[in-house]
Amino acid sequence: MGIADGISLLVLLLIAMPLKYFAGLPIVVTIVGSLHGAIFVTYVIAIAIVQLRIRWHIIYSLIAGVVAFIPFGNFIFDKYIKQAGEKYYAAKINA
Template sequence: MLNSPIAKFRFMGLLEGVSLLVLIFIAMPLKYFAGFPEVVTLVGSIHGMLFVMYVFMIAYVTFKIRWSFVWITSAFAVAFIPFGNLVLDAKLRKSRYS
């Protein structure tokens, strides 16, 4: 399943993207509307760890398959956009790298 560097990157992107969505759409509302700030602390820490791993995965893929600057910046930028990793994943599936 995770044989190629792109497959590993896509999996890491999925994890990081889901953690961002959980942070924004579950943890933040629980903090502000239900009074549970601890949830943001926990989910935010997990998301932060996954984000750092995602950035390292971008570097790994860049060195393994010689990604262009456009792919590198796109991969980094989508990490800050909700559902961005899903869009990048679809583009990667259609690209010459997969």
């Protein structure tokens, strides 16, 4: 979900906003902004579900929320979490 949120943020910032200001097409921001908003809400719900289900430390949830506002932040955080998850499950299997 983080990747989808990151992509929608980049589309909003790099495509929709320039179209609004340079091409006079504010409807693009309305459409892409609404889509990004829906994806963001879904992302926040997914963070809450993961927090409750696997008992993430609260710091991970806070970081996930903060990086959602930073372009490319979700991509970096997603890579880190994926690596941490692989190590966690590998340790569980080997235990």
